[in-house]
Amino acid sequence: MAAGRVTIIDVARETGISVSSVSVALRGEPGVSDATRSLVLAAADRLGYQPDRRARGLRERRSRVVGVTFGLHQTFHAALVESLYDAAAGQGLDLVLSATTPGRDVAAAVDSLRHERCDAVLLVSPDVDAATLAELGSRQPTVLVGSDLTAPGVDTVRADDDAGMALLVGHLLERGHRTISFVDGGDAAMGATRREGYRRAMRAHGLEREIDVLPGDPSEDAGVRAATMLLARHAPPSAVLAHNDMIATGLLLTLRSAGVAVPEGLAVAGYDDTRLGALSSIDVTTVSQEPARLAEEALRLALSRAEGRSAGEASVVVPPRLVIRSTT
Amino acid sequence: MAAGRVTIIDVARETGISVSSVSVALRGEPGVSDATRSLVLAAADRLGYQPDRRARGLRERRSRVVGVTFGLHQTFHAALVESLYDAAAGQGLDLVLSATTPGRDVAAAVDSLRHERCDAVLLVSPDVDAATLAELGSRQPTVLVGSDLTAPGVDTVRADDDAGMALLVGHLLERGHRTISFVDGGDAAMGATRREGYRRAMRAHGLEREIDVLPGDPSEDAGVRAATMLLARHAPPSAVLAHNDMIATGLLLTLRSAGVAVPEGLAVAGYDDTRLGALSSIDVTTVSQEPARLAEEALRLALSRAEGRSAGEASVVVPPRLVIRSTT
DNA sequence: TTGTAGGCGTTATCAC
DNA sequence: GTGATAACGCCTACAA
Numbered sequence: 001m002a003a004g005r006v007t008i009i010d011v012a013r014e015t016g017i018s019v020s021s022v023s024v025a026l027r028g029e030p031g032v033s034d035a036t037r038s039l040v041l042a043a044a045d046r047l048g049y050q051p052d053r054r055a056r057g058l059r060e061r062r063s064r065v066v067g068v069t070f071g072l073h074q075t076f077h078a079a080l081v082e083s084l085y086d087a088a089a090g091q092g093l094d095l096v097l098s099a100t101t102p103g104r105d106v107a108a109a110v111d112s113l114r115h116e117r118c119d120a121v122l123l124v125s126p127d128v129d130a131a132t133l134a135e136l137g138s139r140q141p142t143v144l145v146g147s148d149l150t151a152p153g154v155d156t157v158r159a160d161d162d163a164g165m166a167l168l169v170g171h172l173l174e175r176g177h178r179t180i181s182f183v184d185g186g187d188a189a190m191g192a193t194r195r196e197g198y199r200r201a202m203r204a205h206g207l208e209r210e211i212d213v214l215p216g217d218p219s220e221d222a223g224v225r226a227a228t229m230l231l232a233r234h235a236p237p238s239a240v241l242a243h244n245d246m247i248a249t250g251l252l253l254t255l256r257s258a259g260v261a262v263p264e265g266l267a268v269a270g271y272d273d274t275r276l277g278a279l280s281s282i283d284v285t286t287v288s289q290e291p292a293r294l295a296e297e298a299l300r301l302a303l304s305r306a307e308g309r310s311a312g313e314a315s316v317v318v319p320p321r322l323v324i325r326s327t328t
Numbered sequence: 329m330a331a332g333r334v335t336i337i338d339v340a341r342e343t344g345i346s347v348s349s350v351s352v353a354l355r356g357e358p359g360v361s362d363a364t365r366s367l368v369l370a371a372a373d374r375l376g377y378q379p380d381r382r383a384r385g386l387r388e389r390r391s392r393v394v395g396v397t398f399g400l401h402q403t404f405h406a407a408l409v410e411s412l413y414d415a416a417a418g419q420g421l422d423l424v425l426s427a428t429t430p431g432r433d434v435a436a437a438v439d440s441l442r443h444e445r446c447d448a449v450l451l452v453s454p455d456v457d458a459a460t461l462a463e464l465g466s467r468q469p470t471v472l473v474g475s476d477l478t479a480p481g482v483d484t485v486r487a488d489d490d491a492g493m494a495l496l497v498g499h500l501l502e503r504g505h506r507t508i509s510f511v512d513g514g515d516a517a518m519g520a521t522r523r524e525g526y527r528r529a530m531r532a533h534g535l536e537r538e539i540d541v542l543p544g545d546p547s548e549d550a551g552v553r554a555a556t557m558l559l560a561r562h563a564p565p566s567a568v569l570a571h572n573d574m575i576a577t578g579l580l581l582t583l584r585s586a587g588v589a590v591p592e593g594l595a596v597a598g599y600d601d602t603r604l605g606a607l608s609s610i611d612v613t614t615v616s617q618e619p620a621r622l623a624e625e626a627l628r629l630a631l632s633r634a635e636g637r638s639a640g641e642a643s644v645v646v647p648p649r650l651v652i653r654s655t656t
Numbered sequence: 657t658t659g660t661a662g663g664c665g666t667t668a669t670c671a672c
Numbered sequence: 673g674t675g676a677t678a679a680c681g682c683c684t685a686c687a688a
């Protein structure tokens with residue numbers, strides 16, 4: 001009960017050993033006898049001692065904590081955060097999360113992290129303009145994940161979405177589709193890149209005249225709206241690509257409840273390879289951004305920038321992977 | 329660029345005013361002349377000064393930060409966290425998030441928060457046993473949200489799921505249903521309560537013999553499996569309640585693709601009133617736990633416990649709200 | 657191997 | 673109204 005107020009001094013008093021020796025013993029550093037160390041460790045455990053990260057960070061001038069902003073309702077962000085936890089554990093780092101919501105923008109999320117004095121901040125596909133990004137990135141080591149924005153001093157890690165769209169278009173062509181529409185992600189992160197990737201891939205196959213971009217945003221509702229539009233057409237396409245899996249899910253649900261067979265009547269593909277799309281009742285063809293890889297690279301860049309080992313801006317681009325499922 | 333390393337000392341030097349006066353001026357406390365204050369504020373802004381929360385917390389022995397653990401892939405948790413942000417902003421608090429994932433359990437998430445020395449920790453529908461909860465709750469002020477577990481010194485805020493199930497059963501009875509099955513949530517938070525709430529409501533209407541609990545867990549796939557079982561029956565029920573909206577979604581998708589009309593052939597209802605269930609292509613009848621209300625109560629309890637104004641365990645139960653949509 | 661003396665950035669106390 | 677000073681909990685010298 002009284003724990004959380006246990007300090008290193010309590011451990012020292014309990015063992016009769018000096019504070020500095022306790023500190024050394026606790027951190028597993030050499031410079032203390034085995035007997036002393038086990039004594040200290042036992043006492044710390046008994047007392048429920050947890051080092052105060054604030055005090056440690058204050059003194060060490062670094063916290064080994066990386067802040068992460070992400071969209072609370074974005075399934076891909078969740079996947080990336082999960083990978084970040086895995087990668088962080090492997091590098092002895094801890095993560096602190098700050099979410100963006102419809103009522104809390106990236107700047108607010110980053111501000112909260114700034115107060116916390118993280119060593120670095122990771123922005124997962126943030127919904128910001130270039131000017132804001134530059135402003136945010138100027139205040140602390142910052143790495144952008146899953147976005148192709150750039151700002152001075154801000155590193156970027158992202159998947160090659162241009163290649164990803166080419167994979168999808170190629171796959172659909174192999175399946176015999178030629179009329180392939182695209183549901184847009186609006187001004188979401190990577191929105192323009194995926195849209196242009198789709199256009200480029202279509203042109204590369206001589207399908208310039210079939211290019212068809214439906215308006216949207218990164219939400220299931222956008223998929224629902226797009227499906228409704230398609231159903232109202234007298235000459236719908238034979239396949240639809242979506243900016244992400246959430247949109248694809250909205251598409252699928254609406255199409256199926258309208259009695260359209262997928263993929264026979266209309267093929268559908270998403271993007272991001274999220275849990276949502278992998279559900280057996282969705283099971284949508286998609287492209288993986290390889291979040292584990294993105295997470296690892298992002299933390300690596302964040303650390304080297306935090307330690308001042310970076311100059312200019314690094315940009316890591318990870319190759320995507322096609323995930324074929326039942327909707328194509 | 330160099331910001332984030334701007335300290336109160338820099339502001340003092342810049343203005344030629346003492347550190348203590350700068351501190352007072354910055355916090356808007358009385359005890360400093362208006363001229364001094366505006367001088368300080370201007371300099372702080374110019375330098376991009378942000379107080380270091382670690383140092384402040386160290387000194388003040390409280391951080392005005394509340395830690396929150398939540399399931400990264402649970403849609404209801406996301407809704408609750410969003411409400412928590414709103415409520416926290418209203419109370420001058422900041423939130424620090426620590427997620428649980430398949431590879432990171434509640435204990436790990438709480439540990440991370442403990443290092444951070446939050447004033448209190450909120451556990452959103454944690455997946456823990458009573459012993460672990462008691463252990464976690466003994467270390468710092470802890471409030472449980474959306475769970476009916478109990479532990480010494482741990483406050484609880486939750487919706488009245490027993491009443492919620494009664495609302496749903498009552499609603500279905502009004503619609504003329506008598507054979508109402510229930511798809512279980514397994515050992516998820518509130519799993520037992522909802523199952524028993526269903527049973528109790530059925531018994532209250534003399535429908536004890538119609539009680540029918542299908543096994544499940546809080547996932548869409550559980551809904552898919554349950555629907556498959558129902559479809560194989562020669563005497564299926566006329567309505568199905570699900571432990572949550574995700575299960576209900578799995579049910580709906582499977583039923584519809586099997587050609588069952590909803591609600592005519594089979595009525596379906598979920599629980600939690602999540603974004604997923606609100607989609608126009610799902611549009612499932614459900615029960616809201618009133619997350620805004622839960623969030624407010626949770627923070628209130630967290631604060632009073634952090635300030636030592638609590639004794640024993642508080643338990644706040646919020647009345648649920650029926651949300652009728654097209655599936656019933 | 658162990659103990660002592662700063663100092664990290666802040667705020668509270670107490671002089672002036 | 674203003675400014676020195678100590679203390680929060682910890683770690684890194686440096687001294688014993």
